[in-house]
Amino acid sequence: MNPSSTTSRPTRTIDGLLLAGLFAVAGAVTRAIWFTPVEARQGLAQKIFYIHVPSAFIALYIAFGLLAVSSGLYLWLRDPRLDRMAESAAEVGLVYMSVVLLTGPIWGKTVWGTWWTWDARLTLTLFLWFIVLGLLLLRQSIEERTMRARYSAVLGLLAALLVPFIHLSVYLFRTLHPRPIVLKPSAPSLPGSMLTTLLISFAAFLLLFIGLVRTRYRYATSRDELLAAEGTE
């Protein structure tokens, strides 16, 4: 085991960042529900937007990017810390993707009139969810630490290679998902108060993401230290 990774940190039961993230999300949801105007055409269903969009962005870009980058770096540097980062990003990313896949249909039923549609974005998110789930199942079924890290890094990198192919093959079907309204070349077409709520919500979900990944990473470190101390590997 790499000695540099076994530096003992004081073990705290509750992570400060995680707690702050939880409060921030509660605050952002409160603002979204009571202190942001109701959208004229979509009605109350539009409130889901403040949970759905930040979660989707964080899951698909930040968590998946973190997984792919730490997988690639692991194969190069073989540092166990990178493997723990990939593990944490995958697990928290899966939770965020689940939030996206659960909130989407609730909005879709109200606004589109259908729970699910085989739209390019929905399908891509669903398949990423399956891939990350597969990666976590693979990790769970390998005992030996370095082998688990190697296999998981290979799968993480291959998944990153697969994304453009799934995207291409599903994009050829008609897409129903709303076009980007904030991150687009022209100015965001969202009223000021709604944009503020969205940005607050995004910051809150990001803070929660960082808190969760940090807690998960610390758990992985303690677990590996314990296994090393017990001499089980």
Added chain:
Amino acid sequence: MSADLITGPTVVATEATTREEHRPIPPSLVTAAWLIARKDMVVELRTRTALLAALALSLLSIVIFNFAWDPTAVAALDLAPGLLWVIFTFSGLLGLHRAFGVEQADRAMDALLGAPIPRTAIYAGKALGNLALVLLVQLVSIPAALVVYNLEIARVILPLGGIALLAGIGLVAVGTLFGAMTTSTRASELLLPVLALPFFVPVVTAAAQATARLMGGRPVNETIGWLKLLAAYDIIFVVACAFAYTVIADE
């Protein structure tokens, strides 16, 4: 495991150096891959376990699907392409798991890894053997489906063979790697489909769409895009998985 791998080749090497004149020349990558593929094909033809199981599954699915839809409501021409590709994917999985599974007995895998051949040759040999199996299943199932669903597609049989080959390469490239990864894990038979199926999505989508357009007599330029996608997938994943195999087989 790693200790065996280290001592295995070392012993061979010391013996070989004492008898320098009889030292065998290690086979090249292509020869080694071919030897492994031939060995697997011979084993498969003698036991016929995976081949017969995959064929039986494939033919049974064709029959079952016939009763699962109302042929007076949905034309066979509309359903057959998607159906065939789903069947090939699932029957292929049976063979993919076996390629590395047979090497588990008597720890034959250790001997293979200790052999003086590049790791890529092991992957290429296993993939070739798998490809032969997948193509053989298609060779029987496609005519069978054409006969029982009464499809008149004699004029597109050659391009259809091209799609089958392109898609077969893609399925096998990824499937062989995942077969190698999952055989050394707990619950390997359960894990292979979970890992492999999301990776089969672009292949199955493209192959089924291209087949549907061919069978429907659509102009060729409508299938070109899907064929390009298949070819690009094959190139990228053959290279990536051959490299990935050297990483996962690295003890």
